[in-house]
Amino acid sequence: MKVGFFVGCNTAFNRPDLEQAVRFALPALGVELDDLEGQSCCPTWGTLPSIDLVGWCALGARNFALAEEKGLDMVTVCGSCYGSLAESKHKMLHDPELKAGVNAMLKEIGREFKGTSNIRQAVNFLYKEAGPEKIGAALRYRLDGLTVAVQPGCHSLWPSEVYVDPEEDSFHPAVLREMCAALGASAPYYSRLTDCCGMGGMRSTDMERSFKLVLTKLASIKEEIDPDLIVTGCSSCLIQLDTAQAFLQKDRLIDYEIPVLHYMQLLALCLGADPQQITGLAKTNVSRVVNRIRGDENE
Amino acid sequence: MSNAIAEPQVIDLSLGELDLVDEIKELGGEELLECIQCAKCAAVCPMALAGFPFFNKRVIQAILIGSRETLLDDSSIWACQSCNRCTEICPRQVRPFEIILAMRRVAVREFALPTLTTDGLKSLFDVGHAVYLKEAGKSRKKVGLPEKPPSTLAHPQALRELQAIMRKTALAELGIIPMGEAEVAGSCEV
Numbered sequence: 218m219k220v221g222f223f224v225g226c227n228t229a230f231n232r233p234d235l236e237q238a239v240r241f242a243l244p245a246l247g248v249e250l251d252d253l254e255g256q257s258c259c260p261t262w263g264t265l266p267s268i269d270l271v272g273w274c275a276l277g278a279r280n281f282a283l284a285e286e287k288g289l290d291m292v293t294v295c296g297s298c299y300g301s302l303a304e305s306k307h308k309m310l311h312d313p314e315l316k317a318g319v320n321a322m323l324k325e326i327g328r329e330f331k332g333t334s335n336i337r338q339a340v341n342f343l344y345k346e347a348g349p350e351k352i353g354a355a356l357r358y359r360l361d362g363l364t365v366a367v368q369p370g371c372h373s374l375w376p377s378e379v380y381v382d383p384e385e386d387s388f389h390p391a392v393l394r395e396m397c398a399a400l401g402a403s404a405p406y407y408s409r410l411t412d413c414c415g416m417g418g419m420r421s422t423d424m425e426r427s428f429k430l431v432l433t434k435l436a437s438i439k440e441e442i443d444p445d446l447i448v449t450g451c452s453s454c455l456i457q458l459d460t461a462q463a464f465l466q467k468d469r470l471i472d473y474e475i476p477v478l479h480y481m482q483l484l485a486l487c488l489g490a491d492p493q494q495i496t497g498l499a500k501t502n503v504s505r506v507v508n509r510i511r512g513d514e515n516e
Numbered sequence: 517m518s519n520a521i522a523e524p525q526v527i528d529l530s531l532g533e534l535d536l537v538d539e540i541k542e543l544g545g546e547e548l549l550e551c552i553q554c555a556k557c558a559a560v561c562p563m564a565l566a567g568f569p570f571f572n573k574r575v576i577q578a579i580l581i582g583s584r585e586t587l588l589d590d591s592s593i594w595a596c597q598s599c600n601r602c603t604e605i606c607p608r609q610v611r612p613f614e615i616i617l618a619m620r621r622v623a624v625r626e627f628a629l630p631t632l633t634t635d636g637l638k639s640l641f642d643v644g645h646a647v648y649l650k651e652a653g654k655s656r657k658k659v660g661l662p663e664k665p666p667s668t669l670a671h672p673q674a675l676r677e678l679q680a681i682m683r684k685t686a687l688a689e690l691g692i693i694p695m696g697e698a699e700v701a702g703s704c705e706v
Binding site for chain 2: 264325427
């Protein structure tokens with residue numbers, strides 16, 4: 218199976234170790250990656266979607282066209298890319314006038330949006346296309362004895378009508394928990410599991426309020442399940458939960474740190490990837506849990 | 517966050533700008549008048565949880581009474597996470613998130629937008645990425661990747677395609693960012 222890897226901005230520039238994890242894990246599970254050369258920003262919410270509906274859809278449609286020309290679906294690890302692209306496609310397919318307007322714009326650059334390719338979120342994509350059993354059988358290292366707190370991320374859940382791989386019940390998501398269980402980890406429920414991480418527009422507008430959401434979530438995670446690791450399904454959740462803890466510690470709002478990884482980093486690790494290449498840019502201290510997983514006690 | 521009891525505020529409804537409703541409907545908030553202010557959207561909204569004064573339900577309420585300045589003077593609409601919990605839960609299919617996006621479009625047309633939004637748009641036009649860190653090449657190399665991702669950043673022709681599209685959007689008429697010959701921008705974190 219082959220898919221286009223939609224990298225997006227935050228993964229490419231903030232957390233290229235996550236990009237490297239995708240480039241390791243998907244091929245290791247038999248999924249070939251195409252680079253979709255010339256892809257751009259999805260575009261994200263605070264840009265063209267906030268200016269102009271047609272403009273939003275046109276940039277999204279250009280990205281879709283790159284995948285359509287190769288007959289591929291796109292896979293991303295970023296919630297914003299997933300949401301923006303899926304929503305723009307949904308709008309174009311349900312509004313012929315909008316689609317025609319977009320295609321008039323694309324015609325000038327020699328492209329066309331047909332609607333034949335899908336945007337898919339890596340974890341949900343693997344859940345459907347590979348499945349927990351096949352993943353479990355391919356592992357070099359397992360997470361037996363480890364407890365993780367899952368953070369699926371808003372955009373993998375809502376609005377469910379625009380996604381090709383939706384959860385059965387978006388307010389009680391199960392996919393990321395099952396996918397962590399496939400690696401051997403225990404991934405229990407906690408009461409703030411579906412809470413937003415506070416990244417994105419909120420963090421750009423008001424960091425204090427944004428971190429208030431992180432604090433509420435961390436308190437729930439720490440008190441209810443006290444995990445070894447937080448595992449996200451979204452690159453923005455990864456960046457927020459990985460970077461916010463130092464601020465909260467400095468302000469004496471927390472006296473602990475929980476390491477944070479994206480699911481694809483954890484998966485790549487379990488499949489035997491070089492830990493430096495796939496987790497090397499984490500701000501939280503992930504080395505202890507990484508060593509425990511790999512059995513490198515003396516490193 | 518300690519002032520639990522808000523100061524009572526008198527709003528003179530006769531001063532409301534009722535054309536705001538039409539503007540919102542034109543700019544993507546078509547279902548505005550379906551709202552019954554039931555507050556299911558507020559119950560699931562991260563902005564309400566974080567303590568922003570104007571979250572989905574209250575943005576809609578302010579629009580319905582034509583209180584344009586209230587919304588333009590407050591940064592809340594830009595803090596919306598686009599998470600679409602409200603879209604999912606709304607029993608009237610109002611799509612509150614679309615109304616917040618429409619309100620942003622109104623604000624942009626009055627040049628009431630945050631600096632970071634302008635920076636993000638400029639970066640999107642200049643390199644094809646709203647979030648761009650000029651120094652990222654080093655960390656990309658450190659983890660074994662090429663300095664540039666396989667995007668508009670590494671493909672000038674693709675960037676020209678993106679710029680041609682952007683010049684055809686409302687952004688060009690508004691003149692918020694320079695849209696001439698491309699230059700490589702500095703870092704931009706949105």
